[in-house]
Amino acid sequence: MALIELRDVIKKYHRSTTALRGVDLDVNQGEFVYIVGPSGAGKSSFIKLIYHEEKATSGRIKVGEFDVTNLKPKHLPYLRRSIGVVFQDYKLLPRKTVFENVAYAMEVIGERRKTIKKRVPEVLELVGLKHKMRAFPDQLSGGEQQRVAIARAIVNNPKLLIADEPTGNLDPDNSWEIMKLLERINMQGTTILMATHNSQIVNTLRHRVVAIENGRVVRDQEKGDYGYDD
Structure with missing residues (x-):
């Protein structure tokens, strides 16, 4: 289809x-x-x-x-x-942590806090960055930043x-x-x-x-x- x-x-x-x-x-x-x-x-x-x-x-x-x-x-x-979109230059929010960057995509559509707290760690685990969820973008490598961007793009399924x-x-x-x-x-x-x-x-x-x-x-x-x- x-x-x-x-x-x-x-x-x-x-x-x-x-x-x-x-x-x-x-x-x-x-x-x-x-x-x-x-x-x-x-x-x-x-x-x-x-x-x-x-x-x-x-x-x-x-x-x-x-x-x-x-x-x-x-x-x-x-x-x-x-639709999730991933760009070449990541477009992460520099003053938000990894968790907050991914959660932001759920917040803007009015998702409940309880759902956000459950879903974001699941998606970060999928991209292999659950252990970095309190880090800020400038503490990550380019590859890690892109994985955060992908997590943000797919968090809303x-x-x-x-x-x-x-x-x-x-x-x-x-x-x-x-x-x-x-x-x-x-x-x-x-x-x-x-x-x-x-x-x-x-x-x-x-x-x-x-x-x-x-x-x-x-x-x-x-x-x-x-x-x-x-």
Whole structure:
């Protein structure tokens, strides 16, 4: 069953720049999909449209039960609750502890304190950082900070996890640790959409590959390879 549906999606910035040109794509519940392509090809625009950071110029986008293209402002928090997002630069709150950073994602949707106190340690255990929950971000390595960011993204049990270059700032060892974690999350049923320039990861951990060039989907392969020179 399709979790994400895009139909003839066009995204223009001002009059001169077209980031996406007539994109059609379905992503099924439980899939792991790499989004690849050269810099400036439209990958970031594609990802931002799905969690409604940007609005499509035309076409239709559906995520779960949400019609993202015609989303009413009052429904935006509910869409965002069903999607977790992990960025290259972690985006942790520097003055909050690991526990507080993850708990914050639950607080903003009005979750009860009792539920937060139970759920946050569970998720930190999943990412291997339960022992660091009182630490602050500047006391953690890059790999640990990214694992906290992943814990925060999945704490509300989203159907979809979007990872935008999640290994971009990490050394190879930490990159593989993050990928093992993402694989584990995917095996538990979460759909993962991951934009990446890391050819070694794509070519080793084979999943569906969607390549975007000049705003168009030019390749869509099951268990595909990266397909570009580094």
